Amino acid sequence: MPRHIVCLTFDFDAQSGFISRGLTTPTPLSRGEFGIVGAARILDLLKAHGIRSTWFVPGFTIETYPAVCEALVKAGHEIGHHSWTHTAPALQTREQEEEDMVRANEAIRRLTGSKARGYRSPAWDLSANTIDLLLAQGFEYDSSLMGADYRPYRARRGDVVELGKPLGFGEETSLVEMPISWTMDDHPHFEFMRLPNSVMPGLQSPRTVLEGWRDEFLYMKQSVDWGVLTYTMHPYVIGRGYRMLHFEQLVDRLVHEGAVFMTMEEAARESLPHIVKRTNDAAAF
Structure with missing residues (x-):
């Protein structure tokens, strides 16, 4: 029987993304x-539909807004790892990235009772060490x-990339990759920065945007x-009133179309x- 799953995910950055970019003035x-x-x-909308979702929450947000984060857990939503400082791993040394990862996981453990099972990189930019x-x-x-x-796959490590040569595929790992896209992200569509x-x-x-998401x-x-x-x-993006109106309509349509949340x-x-297995071009055919 056909089965079409939807994951509603929220990167609950609060101020962390602005701080990591040096944007620390009041506005x-x-x-x-x-x-x-x-x-x-968002919590009210999800509750009305009985939908459980995943919130990728930086340690910064957990420790700055503990009551809000506790409400997420109480409502049954998954808390995923989104670093502590919201600094892109590609900008960190291995030691800095590991320290940040451990610190954030400890904040999640204190909040939920266990460490996170899932990870989402700030700015979606992994380092050579992240996997x-x-x-x-x-x-x-x-x-x-x-x-x-639409199809999760195994994350690889150790791809060999040299200008002028074909890609050398690295090793597939046990880590499941749940693919994303900037087109399915609210931030680049809506946020003026x-x-x-630049x-x-x-x-x-x-x-227009959410019609595309429906399609x-x-x-x-x-x-x-x-x-x-x-x-x-992102709650500070999709949470604006007129965007919530269209988000609610999208959820209603997905429910009507038989989405499994x-x-x-x-x-x-x-x-x-x-x-x-997808380490060569034959995997797509």
Whole structure:
């Protein structure tokens, strides 16, 4: 029987993403603080539909807003690892990345009673060490890579990349990769950000964006018998009123279309019989 899974995931950064970029004046910090307002709205929507979701929460957020994070756990949502400082691993030494990973996992353990099973990298930019560190820390899945859309796969380590040569595929690991995409992320579509050397325009219509998100699910339904589609959202982004209106409509449509809502941990475990080896081009055919 066809089965089409949806993972609603929320990167609960609060102010951490602004702080890690050096944006520490009152206005950008207040943008992150709005995530507390957005989180309450999202929790109400999920409760109304009986949907459990996954929240990737930096240690910063857990220790800054403990009562809100406790509400997430009480509501039955999965708490995933999203670093402590929201610094991209590619910008850290191995020692810095490991220290940050351990510190954040301890914050999650204090909050939930156990360490996280899933990881999502800040800025979706893994370092050459991240996979090794995740395996050493006992993670079951990662959700930071974009090598597929509806079919989880095994994360690799040790790819050999040299300009002018074909890619040398590395070793497939036991870590399940739950693929994501910038197109299925609210932040680049909606957030206006003026940075020192660039401007991220954002501010698109949620009607247009979320129609595209709906169509992505419809294509999954028509193209595969079993699949997982992951949506990535940020409470301070999707939590704005007119975006919530369209998000609610999207959830209603997904329910109508027969979507099976799961936490990422649940979906990663269900995916195991569906994973195929993909270290060469024959895996796609």
